[in-house]
Amino acid sequence: MQTGEASIDLPFLTWPRCLLAEGVITTSRRGKTMTARTNVLAAFSTGAALALAGCSTSDNAATPTPATAATSATSSAPVPASPADVAKQQAITAYLGMWSDMADAATTSDWQSPKLARNATAEALSKISRGLYADHYNGLVSKGKPVNNPTVESIEPATNPTTVNIIDCGDDSTWLKYRADNGQPANDGPGGRRHINAKAKKAVDGTWKVTDFAIQEPGTC
Numbered sequence: 001m002q003t004g005e006a007s008i009d010l011p012f013l014t015w016p017r018c019l020l021a022e023g024v025i026t027t028s029r030r031g032k033t034m035t036a037r038t039n040v041l042a043a044f045s046t047g048a049a050l051a052l053a054g055c056s057t058s059d060n061a062a063t064p065t066p067a068t069a070a071t072s073a074t075s076s077a078p079v080p081a082s083p084a085d086v087a088k089q090q091a092i093t094a095y096l097g098m099w100s101d102m103a104d105a106a107t108t109s110d111w112q113s114p115k116l117a118r119n120a121t122a123e124a125l126s127k128i129s130r131g132l133y134a135d136h137y138n139g140l141v142s143k144g145k146p147v148n149n150p151t152v153e154s155i156e157p158a159t160n161p162t163t164v165n166i167i168d169c170g171d172d173s174t175w176l177k178y179r180a181d182n183g184q185p186a187n188d189g190p191g192g193r194r195h196i197n198a199k200a201k202k203a204v205d206g207t208w209k210v211t212d213f214a215i216q217e218p219g220t221c
Contacts, residue, residue, distance in 0.1 A: 083160045087208075088152045091164035091200035094119045094208040095150050102128050103175065106142035109135040122211040124198070140177045140186050147171040150198075161202070168196040169221035192218030 081089075097119035105113035111132035120128055135141065150168040155161035173191040178184060198213035 084155055084158065087155060087161035087164055087202065090202075090208040091166065092150055092152065094200050095166050095168070095198055095210055096148060098124065098128075098210045098213075099146050099148055099170075102132075103142070103145040105132055106135065106175075109133075109141050109180070111136055119209055120211075121203075121209045124210045124212050127213070135177065139180045140188070141180045142175060142177050144175040146175045148196075150196075153197075163202075164200045164208075166196075166198040166200060168198065170194050170196050170215070172218075190218055193221050194218055195220040 101115040109132050111129045148168050148170050150166050153165045153167045156163040171193045177186040177188045195216040199211050200208050201211045
């Protein structure tokens with residue numbers, strides 16, 4: 001047996017001669033057995049129909065021309081995302097990250113958590129820190145997470161955006177406040193679905209952060 005080949009004894013089959021060409025599959029009629037390279041068998045087991053369909057009646061396999069192969073490769077190449085699409089995606093990611101970071105910090109009302117600055121800055125960061133400080137001062141913590149459904153309202157400028165305006169219908173009905181000392185629910189009003197406006201901006205280092213947001217009363221969306 002040649003190095004790099006494995007012997008597999010199977011009942012002899014009449015293989016298409018095009019598959020036997022160029023050493024792809026070699027056969028031996030010793031006791032009606034055949035020897036084939038294991039990697040070829042593995043490929044054939046998953047694509048036998050394609051391999052057989054590629055065999056010509058004259059035993060000569062059709063070989064695509066370089067021009068055909070180049071055309072196929074070009075047509076299957078992915079289209080790169082536009083700067084506007086990239087900006088929208090990164091702004092939404094920052095917006096969702098801001099709420100996730102806020103929910104994590106709210107479990108202990110840690111108004112100084114370094115996580116808060118990962119996705120928020122300017123007035124947005126100030127609002128979050130002030131809100132968590134108020135909860136800390138009043139002995140409150142939060143459990144659960146808000147549910148957000150953000151969409152992009154507009155981008156500025158249109159060709160290479162540095163600002164993305166976001167609208168959201170956020171639901172805080174499962175994100176509730178409790179007394180830190182006894183774990184009892186705090187009487188902080190009803191939760192529900194709230195309309196939210198937010199603005200995200202691209203920083204000089206290329207990252208996106210939420211710079212401001214405004215939350216409406218429950219039932220506004």
